[in-house]
Amino acid sequence: MEGPAASPGPRVPRAVSRVLWQGPVEPLVFLANFALVLQGPLTTRYLWHRFSDDLGYNGTRDRGSCSNQSSDPTQQKVETLTSHWTLYMNLGGFLVGLFTSTLLGAWSDRVGRRPLLILASFGLLLQALLSILVVLLQLHVGYLVLGRIICALLGDFGGLLAASFASVADVSSSRTRTIRMALMEACIGVAGMLASLLGGHGFKAQDYANPFWLALALLIVMTLYAAFCFAETVKEPTPARLFTLDHHRSIVHLYMTPAPSKSRKHLALYSLAIFVVITVHFGAQDILTVYELSAPLCWDSMLIGYGSAAHHVTYLTSLAGLRLLQCFLADTWIAEIGLTFNILGMVVFAFATITPLMFTGYGLLFLSLVITPIMRAKLSKMVSKSDHGALFSAVACVNGLAMLMASGIFNSLYPATLNFMKGFPFLLGAGLLVIPAVLIGILEKAPDFQQIP
Template identity: 25%
Template sequence: MDAVEEISKARYIATEPINFLILAIQGMLTTLRTLYFRETLASDYEYNLLPQQDGNCSLPNVSNPLEVQINSETALWVMWLASISTFIPILTASVLVATSDFIGRKPILIFSATGHLIASLIYLLVSVMRLPLAVTFLAAITLGVCGDTSAAITVCTAYIADSTSGNTRTQRLVLQSLAVYAGWGCGQAVGGVLLRYLGNFPVCFAVPVALSVINLAYTVCPGVLLETMPPREHFNAKEVLCKSFKNLRGIFSRRMSEERWTVWCLITIVCLQNLVIESLHDIIIIYGLGSPFCWTADIVGYYSAAVSLFPAGVASLIVRPLLRCFSEYWLIHFSLISAIAQKVTSALAQNTVQLAIIATVVSFMRTTASPVCKDLISRAVSKREHGMYFALLSFATSLMAVCSPFLVNGLFAYTNKIGFPQITFYVTSVILLIPMTLNGIMQYYVQKTQREMESPQNDDHLRLEPREDEHLLLPRSNANQH
């Protein structure tokens, strides 16, 4: 029995707690920072925020321009922090993942856990000492340097691939996906509920710090998380980077066959979807905090959990049955339609039920397009090219994650000032029509190609194996001769 098989049998749970804890930390920080920024800006402007009891706003302040200004600035602060924490991992995450092949998986996970602990401590110090909001940029930079969630999740995936095989690997990857969504949703829900009932930001920010300590202890303690990739004696960072960029450059220099065009179209679909979805969650929360919705902190938490867990849970149940009736391209259509329905419903919403519940329900398939596109990409290229093209996809989606806050948050900040924040939802809906159109064109040509390939085969089959009632298929004159 080799080391990989031994580890696989010895550890039924390995990296799943890391996925859950890191996403829970990020979820809490995302929710708490938005609420903290809004309250701090209101304090700086010496403005009393609208009373938020049972979701009702006080009528005298409904159209107060100062509240509009606070919401707009909150969106901009979130935009800059999100951009920093997503821009830096474009390079750091790929380098860290590549490095794990040489120095082992655990050192990268320890580095990621340490970065999350430092970032959580920065947010805690800002809330305790009432430091300027600009200090939170240090937390965003720290998260970016440690690869944000991208590096940790990818290394955990590699860890599972190292220590499992066959059906066991599939089950573990599914469990990892559930841990990611559960951590993200629960983290945001817990953050909102704690703030609602405690009303104390320092206490709430202390929870991510505690989770970070637990995560770091889990990765560091000997015998808890076993190493699956023994460190190599010689590690040359320059050589690793050169090989990675050489493979990436080779993708662009190859002749564009039909399969390559399909891959590029699928990558474009995923990128445009990420461009819209990446920052829209924060925008809906900021939109819900204002009038006429006036969400409380616990509503923010419940909404964050529902919008993360509900689509993933429903999709995991219905995708397999749908594939028996529809092709993958139809599933991409359904997913994009579901995402558009969420945005249009949010724009038309007049109360919390419509914005938080109905809009979430109609988005039940919005998370399906990305994994389906990845599956189609893996089919369109050879096995040796999987790593290169998924690396390219990761790089492209990271760029979209950087651009998304500037587009979505910036647009919301402007439209909110002019009194029409709903324009943001309509614009993002129009953007999603582009991947829908591209998917439709690709679906048409794929089906056309399949029909052309099947037609000669059917003709050859008819010529080689004539049916007994062939005279019924021939013209009437030939049938009489028979």
Template identity: 20%
Template sequence: MTDILHNVVPVTESSSDINKNRRRSISNFIELPLLLVMVSLSIAGCAVSNIMLYRTCVNALHYSKEECEPYLSPVKNNETIHLEASVQGYYTYVSTVKSILESVIPMVLSLFLGAWSDTYGRKPLIIWPIFGFVATGMLIVIYSLVESLGPWWYILTSVPFAMTGGYVILFTGAYCYMSDISSLETISLRMTMIDATISSGTVIGSILSSYLILYLGNVNTLLICVTLIVTAYVITRLCIEESLTGALQGGASKVLDLLLVKDMFRESFKKRPNYGRTLILLIAMIKMLLIIINFGLGSLEYLFTRQKLNWSLQHYTTYSAVTTTISFFGSFFGVMIVQKLLRIGDIQFTIIAVMSTIGEYIVKTCAVAGWYMYLGAVVSVFRGLPGPLTRSFLSKILPVQDIAKIFALLCVFEGSAPVLSPLIYNSLYSATVARMPAAIYLLSIGLAGASVVMLGFVQYYFRKGLRYETLHESL
């Protein structure tokens, strides 16, 4: 999920000079509300999956409550094995519509809000999505209490989430906020802290979810999640100060300014020396493909492990926590040690990282036992690096004044990925769940392979351009 969050405006020297002496305190410690949000969403996602599988089984497919009751438990048994194919197949259609709704509107908002926040501040970009999460959380609790509501009613709970920007706007605001309060010397560390907060919240939520559901039930677990998000909202509203010096108040009526979009596209697609435009477009397409893979597998891997490996929610959340932890430490180890010692360029290391994920997908395609999933996670230890490495590459070859516009373009490409991903992956899984559920990994191998080929062209055009003129610095 974090790749889509990285494309934000990096700190410039002028903005850093204004805020470089600002010390960390509760007034700018955005990691705390961010952690609470991530823990809450991670826990809620597991509870909602159980409820949705049960509602699909009872309300949509009209099986008896006794047959479908095991879906509400985080402990998997064989009682629903004869239902898995039909229930999961139907559920993926609902999930597809929900994913599209939660992706299209934030994608459109991302065209405007990045530049808008340069005038009206970063704090609204953090507050608005958290408020949307609160509203969506309350609607989900209501939905979970009314047992007569079928799975399609669940889509309505996503409306506040989507209208306030969702994950994209929240993390764009968080990264911009962090860049405002950081000096050039501390920006890398503080950006890393945002990534660490995201990963930590996801891991903590994954570990806690199955135990909370088992001992408190799905509804009570969702109430705890809403409480956590409300706490995050209160902290952000009352304690967090605006980071942008001289930010204007209000401005909500000026969010949808088409001139900002026009300027972004003009600068992004203009012809540049040394194959600059080709490099930008290739990287944009590569990042879109990788996000399609991440979103596609992220929404279906739990269903795959239920169907293929007979995993319980508790098994899957433990695996998810281990995978996230391996990826987190692998990224730090890769950038801070491997890349520096071996002097590997950004694009070269990105190729290695993507190829490691191909190895992971090959292992999981052959999975017949749980240890295959863990082996795949170890094989792809560098899976978290393509996002930051490609962003680093662009930062080095682009003029400072163009970086914001190019990153906004990347947001558009990556924002389209969650729209395309469920259409591709959910449709494939629905068609193959009964006979070959691992087909989603074969598709991922193909898309990742295409990304490697395009990365090869990026490296070729970059080196070819260096023969005539050094763009910024040799990687």
């Protein structure tokens, strides 16, 4: 899909199109994540039951005695097929999105944030529509992979986040930018919590169509909001080609070209810090449920739900804590405090053998999510407004790569270390978080760039 070709002469700014209501970008992020979280576990459950029907497997896992796990070979085949097709969807989306999110993010610096928000919203809508067709018509599950790839081609959730964070950076001052970034993170967390509760309790066990229809309705509303209600934050958008290497070059220039207003060392090291933090967060999240289900904790579904709620509440406690601490401390110190409590929480998880200790670990994470908005805000202050889209599309790629690495590392390490220390992956995560803590401290002590308000 290609935008209008650039004219041979100098670009002429075009007026920002009128909208029905000058709305903020946060509702888009909320609706998008709500729809995605609603569909994620639902798709996994659908694949499980679809392969179970194909293989004639009617059993369920008995968690009444968590020390005796089922070793039914048919169940193992179902688990393997479900895991493989989930991996195909994730890989397809990531590999395609790695190219398109960088392309579209830099493109939005010229044409405006609204076109990318509309494209990404429409891509998510098409993915939900294909999922509905697979469920209703019993199409081959490969169409789920196709839907994931189509969504990635149009920007996916990563592209939507890149445009959203860039739009916040466009209109916020250096003083308010960090709290606006944290508010975006809180929208993601609250949407995830509500969607998890609805998905777990609002629908019947094998009711697949209705949740997908709900997600589709939300995504239609989101697409219409992006088209007619979002207030464009690029003041003078100009026509620009979509398929051109100039967009990728603009991202490379952010990190490779020295300039008085930014330091490529700072950009690269802060991006590394974000990568490590996201890897630990998502890696720990991937294995938490299995860790809690198995001995010695042996949590039931109710305790798992309480644990999930405690995890999502950290989005709100981090937002409130950040707002309070900004009255007394600089953002760098707040990030260091957040990392310290995050490390302590991981250490407690590693040695938790009883339920109260596990919830103590969750409690220590109450400031764990102040880190990424602070680092995003710092990154945005190192580049001009005309480079915000390129910057946050690069951060989206870092985010996607971190999630992919987290899934591979932590899910491989957890079974490999069960024999000598079950909680070792959490201990490793605590050690890895020392890296961004040291990097942030060093970069704050040796600033060699001029922040752009």
